[in-house]
């Protein structure tokens with residue numbers, strides 16, 4: 001796994017309530033304390049912000065905003081993964097499993 005993703009996943013894990021995460025000092029602990037719906041709401045917001053940044057970039061605004069919003073979305077998705085005791089490595093493993101499998105072929109195989 002990317003070392004950055006691995007380190008971030010470890011920090012997020014340490015912020016869980018059962019691991020002593022403190023909502024007074026930690027954004028992740030505060031978000032987790034609010035519950036799953038708050039995490040899902042943030043993911044919805046960040047996904048929308050990514051879409052808006054991409055649309056703005058097409059019209060001349062800085063493409064760096066696409067990077068920032070994508071980082072926000074990845075980060076909040078990692079908080080969600082942690083809530084389900086899943087890891088970024090498992091997502092990378094799933095992407096690796098799909099390597100070389102055309103999305104068009106995969107979709108066609110589902111229709112049979």
Ligand SMILES: N=c1c2ncn([C@@H]3O[C@H](COP(=O)(O)OP(=O)(O)OP(=O)(O)O)[C@@H](O)[C@H]3O)c2ncn1[C@@H]1O[C@H](COP(=O)(O)O)[C@@H](O)[C@H]1O
Nearest residue numbers: 008011012015025026027028029030042045071072075076
């Ligand atoms: N990568 C991030 C990261 N990316 C974004 N954010 C926060 O996610 C929030 C994004 O929300 P918005 O952009 O919508 O801004 P906002 O309006 O202030 O957010 P809300 O009021 O809606 O919560 C901001 O508060 C950002 O600071 C992050 N907060 C933390 N991390 C990582 O998580 C680690 C643990 O953080 P703490 O739990 O705060 O110690 C940090 O060391 C970082 O590595």
